[in-house]
Structures are given as structure tokens and as C-alpha cells.
Amino acid sequence: MSIFLRSILKHHYLLSSSKRFLASTTSTASELKLSDTCVQRLQAIIKDQSQKLRVFVEGGGCSGFQYKFTIEANNLNKEEDLIFEREGVQVIVDKDSLELLKGSTIDYQEELIKSSFRIIGNPNAEQASSMVSGSIRAVNKGRRLTNFPSRAAITLTDSAVRRIKELLNAKPDSLALRIGVRQRGCNGLSYTLDYAKEKKKMDEEVNQDGIKLLIDPKAQLTLLGTEMDFVRDKLSSEFIFNNPNIKGTCGCGESFNV
Numbered sequence: 001m002s003i004f005l006r007s008i009l010k011h012h013y014l015l016s017s018s019k020r021f022l023a024s025t026t027s028t029a030s031e032l033k034l035s036d037t038c039v040q041r042l043q044a045i046i047k048d049q050s051q052k053l054r055v056f057v058e059g060g061g062c063s064g065f066q067y068k069f070t071i072e073a074n075n076l077n078k079e080e081d082l083i084f085e086r087e088g089v090q091v092i093v094d095k096d097s098l099e100l101l102k103g104s105t106i107d108y109q110e111e112l113i114k115s116s117f118r119i120i121g122n123p124n125a126e127q128a129s130s131m132v133s134g135s136i137r138a139v140n141k142g143r144r145l146t147n148f149p150s151r152a153a154i155t156l157t158d159s160a161v162r163r164i165k166e167l168l169n170a171k172p173d174s175l176a177l178r179i180g181v182r183q184r185g186c187n188g189l190s191y192t193l194d195y196a197k198e199k200k201k202m203d204e205e206v207n208q209d210g211i212k213l214l215i216d217p218k219a220q221l222t223l224l225g226t227e228m229d230f231v232r233d234k235l236s237s238e239f240i241f242n243n244p245n246i247k248g249t250c251g252c253g254e255s256f257n258v
Helices: 003-024 035-043 095-101 156-167 217-223
Strands: 053-060 065-073 082-085 089-094 105-110 114-120 133-140 152-156 176-184 188-196 203-208 213-217 226-232 234-243
Touching: 035 089, 035 105, 053 095, 053 114, 065 114, 082 095, 089 095, 114 176, 133 226, 152 156, 152 213, 156 176, 156 213, 176 217, 213 217, 217 234
Parallel strands: 053 089, 133 234, 152 226, 176 213
Antiparallel strands: 053 065, 082 089, 105 114, 114 234, 176 188, 203 213, 226 234
């Protein structure tokens, strides 16, 4: 563990020792739960018994700490790591991270805009966001993946088009997906994605490759020239907004300002 994180942990212990004492009276030192969806997702993605999900805490993000997830094989430190097992799947947590995770649950949440492993119900966290948002990246024209005019309302990569088609085919009563914006995070704004059954009066309509997007009026100016991508790996899948308008993003990359 880095010196930086150890210093943060020391500071955390001093500020919240009373809270941790109360929490320890209701849970054991090794209590960490795996939700049903977490177990199901791990069973789906891990076929090699030597592979395990590692969960750890590091400094950063909007609130001082952020949770990280990786898939590892044969990388167990017997002195520092603990293994939690349920229904044949295993999760590794180092002892220092466990101090900040004790009593919480590892969950896998599926949302339109992002699906990923998350930590929920953490009694040691003074504040945490329950909202799920796609990642936002500040980009310049040279880093775009599409060849559409950069000042179009929004353009979609082939991967994003395929994913939106999948979503709309699964919801035949929906006309389109609607992109919105809301207040959240340390940088103020984040994008949302919902099914839309009808076009509202001030919505901007975007048609590309046979799919339809509606943009809420509050999101229109912040999206101008943005490229919407979709990426997927074993641990997560999400829509990413490569946005040339933003001036800054938060540490977790899910909120921004313009």
C-alpha cells in the first residue's frame, strides 16, 4: 500500500474511531457480503478457478476514497489478503481496505447508462453517491473515433449504435433513448439515460444508422459536438461521452463542468 493511502487511512481512523467502534460491535472483523447479483456476475465471467475478484480502496474520487475492482489469478498475499467466498466464487480484500469496507456489500448493478460492480451499504462511509452515471472525458477533435462533423448535436460510434439497438429492441414500446443531465458529484453535472415513449416539445432528435436519440433541452448545449461511445469488459459496461466542451471532471470521471 502506498504511503499516501496509509496517511489517509491514519487520518480516517482518528476522525471516525468512535463510528468504527460502534460498527465493530455489530459485525466481525472479516464481514463483507456478496449480493446475489455479484455472485451471478462472477459466475458468468470467471471460468478459471484460479481467478478471483480483488476489491481495494485507494485515495481519490469525489469524497476522498474510491473503490477499485480487478480480476486476478494466483496473486494472493497470505499476510495481507483475506478471501471471501460464496457459491464457488471468491473475492480478495487486503486488510487495510477491509477496515474501510467492513459491514458493506459488494453488488453488481445493471443500469441503462452503466453496469458495474459497486460497494453498497458501507457503514464506514460518511457520504457516497447511489446514482450511476456514464463516464465523461474531455477530448479534442484529434481523438474522436467517428468522422461525423464535430459540431453536430451528438454522434455515435458503431459500438454505441449496436448497444442502443439492443436496448430498444428489448423495449419495443419505447420510441428512443433520452439523454438528460442532472446535478451531482463534485463538478456539478452528469448525464442520464432513460427510455422514451414519446418526444417532448423541446427535445432535440438525433437519428443515426436506424436508431433515434432524444436530447433533453437542459443537456443540449453541454452535448454539442460530443461523441457517444460504448465500451464493455468483464467488470463493467458503459456509455462514455467524449465531450469537447467540458472544462473539468471529478476524480471518478462521472461528473463535469462546462
